[in-house]
Amino acid sequence: MKPVAFWGALAAVLAAGLALTSVVANEYYYNALYVILQATMMAVAWNILGGFTGYVNFGSAGFFAIGAYTTVALNKALGLPLPLLILAGGAVGGLVGLGLGYLTLRLKGVYFAIATLAMAIVVETLVNNWSYVGGAKGSYMLTPEKHLWFDSYIQMLFVVMLLLTLSAVAVSRALSSSRLGRGLAAIRDDEVAAECAGVPTLRLKLVSTTVMGAMMGIAGAPFPYFVTYVEPGSAFSLFIAVNAIAMPMIGGTAHWLGPVIGALLVGTTQEIVKVTVSSEMNVLIVGVMLVVFITLAPQGIVGVARKYLRRRAA
Amino acid sequence: MFSADLLANAVVSGILLGGFYAAVTIGLAIVFGQLDIVNIAHPAFIIVGAYVAYILNSHFGLDPVLVGIVAAPVFFFAGALIYRVYFFAFERTGQESLSGLAFFFGLMFIIEVVLILIYGVDYRLVQADYIGQTWRVGFVDFPLRMLVPFAVSLALTVAIHAYMSRTFIGRAIQAVAQDRVALQLMGADPVRIKQWAFGLGIATAAIAGSLLIVIGPVEPSVGRQYIGRVFAIVVLGGMGSIQGMFIAALILGVVESMVSTFAGPSWSPAVAFGVLALTLALRPAGLFGRQ
Numbered sequence: 140m141k142p143v144a145f146w147g148a149l150a151a152v153l154a155a156g157l158a159l160t161s162v163v164a165n166e167y168y169y170n171a172l173y174v175i176l177q178a179t180m181m182a183v184a185w186n187i188l189g190g191f192t193g194y195v196n197f198g199s200a201g202f203f204a205i206g207a208y209t210t211v212a213l214n215k216a217l218g219l220p221l222p223l224l225i226l227a228g229g230a231v232g233g234l235v236g237l238g239l240g241y242l243t244l245r246l247k248g249v250y251f252a253i254a255t256l257a258m259a260i261v262v263e264t265l266v267n268n269w270s271y272v273g274g275a276k277g278s279y280m281l282t283p284e285k286h287l288w289f290d291s292y293i294q295m296l297f298v299v300m301l302l303l304t305l306s307a308v309a310v311s312r313a314l315s316s317s318r319l320g321r322g323l324a325a326i327r328d329d330e331v332a333a334e335c336a337g338v339p340t341l342r343l344k345l346v347s348t349t350v351m352g353a354m355m356g357i358a359g360a361p362f363p364y365f366v367t368y369v370e371p372g373s374a375f376s377l378f379i380a381v382n383a384i385a386m387p388m389i390g391g392t393a394h395w396l397g398p399v400i401g402a403l404l405v406g407t408t409q410e411i412v413k414v415t416v417s418s419e420m421n422v423l424i425v426g427v428m429l430v431v432f433i434t435l436a437p438q439g440i441v442g443v444a445r446k447y448l449r450r451r452a453a
Numbered sequence: 454m455f456s457a458d459l460l461a462n463a464v465v466s467g468i469l470l471g472g473f474y475a476a477v478t479i480g481l482a483i484v485f486g487q488l489d490i491v492n493i494a495h496p497a498f499i500i501v502g503a504y505v506a507y508i509l510n511s512h513f514g515l516d517p518v519l520v521g522i523v524a525a526p527v528f529f530f531a532g533a534l535i536y537r538v539y540f541f542a543f544e545r546t547g548q549e550s551l552s553g554l555a556f557f558f559g560l561m562f563i564i565e566v567v568l569i570l571i572y573g574v575d576y577r578l579v580q581a582d583y584i585g586q587t588w589r590v591g592f593v594d595f596p597l598r599m600l601v602p603f604a605v606s607l608a609l610t611v612a613i614h615a616y617m618s619r620t621f622i623g624r625a626i627q628a629v630a631q632d633r634v635a636l637q638l639m640g641a642d643p644v645r646i647k648q649w650a651f652g653l654g655i656a657t658a659a660i661a662g663s664l665l666i667v668i669g670p671v672e673p674s675v676g677r678q679y680i681g682r683v684f685a686i687v688v689l690g691g692m693g694s695i696q697g698m699f700i701a702a703l704i705l706g707v708v709e710s711m712v713s714t715f716a717g718p719s720w721s722p723a724v725a726f727g728v729l730a731l732t733l734a735l736r737p738a739g740l741f742g743r744q
Contacts, residue, residue, distance in 0.1 A: 189551070193550075193551065195550075195551060195554050195555070197493075197558065245733065245734060245737075246733060248550055249491045249550075249554065250688075250733055252491075252554055253493075253680075253681075253684050253729070254729075254730065254733070256493075256680060256681070257681055257726035257729060257730060258726075260681055260722055260723065260726055261723045261726055261727075263722075264719070264720060264722050264723040265723075267719055268717075268719055268720065275719070377562065377565075377674075377677065381558065381559070381562045384555055384558060385555075385559065388552070388555050392551070419566065419569065419570050420570075422566050423563065423566040423567065423570065425562075426559050426560075426562040426563040426566060427559075427563060429555060429558075429559035429562075430556060430559040430560060430563065433542070433543075433552045433555050433556055433559070434538065434542040434556065435542075437542075437543075437546070437548050437552050
């Protein structure tokens with residue numbers, strides 16, 4: 140995609156989102172869109188490590204919850220406003236991501252994947268035992284009175300999430316098309332060969348895990364305001380981790396557009412199923428879609444589309 | 454807080470718990486330890502086993518452990534079928550590292566959600582005469598709901614160990630683990646042997662599941678707590694060594710029991726991952742490593 144078309148598309152989406160807030164008042168739509176955007180951002184973040192670099196992260200929910208609980212803790216301790224809380228969530232998530240990056244020195248492949256799962260469960264155990272943020276019982280968040288010029292708080296949260304997600308997509312695209320992105324792809328294809336060819340593998344992996352962690356922390360930071368009641372069960376939900384893996388795998392992991400397509404497809408399907416069938420079915424559907432897609436179309440939708448375009452061009 | 458009988462009871466219940474962990478892990482010790490297939494859905498199959506025991510126990514009053522043993526062949530065929538799908542979709546094309554992992558992750562998630570859809574998130578339990586009884590030796594308690602799973606698990610471990618080292622197929626499975634190309638040159642089909650071994654691994658999940666529900670009530674998401682445990686045990690035991698796996702299971706059981714007695718049960722989920730992280734950092738080959 141050409142830079143002009145890309146930035147034009149981002150601006151158009153943002154304008155459409157802003158226009159929506161002055162036309163539609165029904166809060167359901169903002170709730171649904173917020174959920175889809177949050178999942179998109181998580182998918183884009185997961186893909187930076189999983190798709191570009193080839194390291195599987197099962198602990199996405201852990202990073203998400205780190206962002207959410209940073210908000211809970213700092214809001215309780217200092218009463219910071221939302222933009223600062225988002226920055227803080229990103230900073231803490233990024234730091235934990237950096238730590239995870241150093242793990243890749245010793246742990247490759249499946250051991251790394253299990254270590255990320257381990258990290259999520261260890262963090263969950265810590266939060267369960269940390270009574271200041273509510274422990275296992277959870278804690279309530281008061282919705283602030285002020286919401287800029289928007290009609291309701293959820294409208295503002297929706298626009299905030301839209302901005303964050305679009306930024307994440309821009310970062311992901313910039314990463315994948317840069318020199319750094321080619322280095323990451325080299326690591327994914329053959330880490331030893333990349334190292335021999337002079338690719339600074341550790342530094343690149345650290346960038347990759349840090350950006351991923353920061354993005355997931357940022358995605359989780361507004362979550363307490365969205366749900367107004369956070370407990371470890373919802374913040375560390377396996378559903379979040381499954382979505383973060385399934386959406387890029389369904390959309391296609393090699394291209395920055397893959398997780399966006401996957402997230403929009405799966406997220407929209409989930410919202411429709413939630414309304415028309417049941418909320419349990421909407422959880423099931425992502426698991427089924429994941430297994431069906433990786434079994435039948437391992438390169439995802441982007442891969443299938445590319446193959447089709449190539450055949451038509453030939 | 455610290456006293457001799459508390460310590461003795463913690464150690465004994467840790468050993469009983471660890472023995473049960475061996476039954477939970479033995480299938481993965483074959484599948485992951487020998488075949489290098491990262492079946493993170495293994496605990497989910499164990500939960501299915503627990504629900505099978507629950508259904509037949511509550512409807513027909515059958516003994517849960519007996520149900521587990523009878524259900525094992527059915528699990529064997531289900532496992533063989535899953536391996537076929539896994540082989541054709543991922544292993545044949547060399548996609549197992551990313552897609553294969555995601556495949557089992559998705560499978561685990563589907564199993565959990567389907568169980569929630571059918572049975573809800575309520576805890577289910579089984580009835581059997583021995584579940585409420587406790588033997589007392591001195592000041593140490595031996596609750597039968599722990600002792601029976603320990604004994605069955607020990608028998609299962611001995612049986613699998615004998616099978617792997619004495620029978621033709623068992624040795625063939627170990628041969629696949631060591632060198633699959635050499636096996637192919639001998640005229641054996643590694644895919645069929647791996648399919649058999651994977652089926653065997655899943656079959657043990659039926660028995661482990663029935664033991665799990667004898668120990669305590671089960672709901673669909675408890676399987677997740679076992680992911681860390683089973684991988685910690687396999688890695689600590691040294692990938693594929695059955696004796697090593699059993700000793701590692703006992704170690705984890707005792708450590709977990711100590712932590713939960715002296716620090717509180719809410720900390721015990723982190724123990725397995727602590728053990729796993731320490732093993733990977735200090736001695737990645739495990740206690741009885743194959744390399």
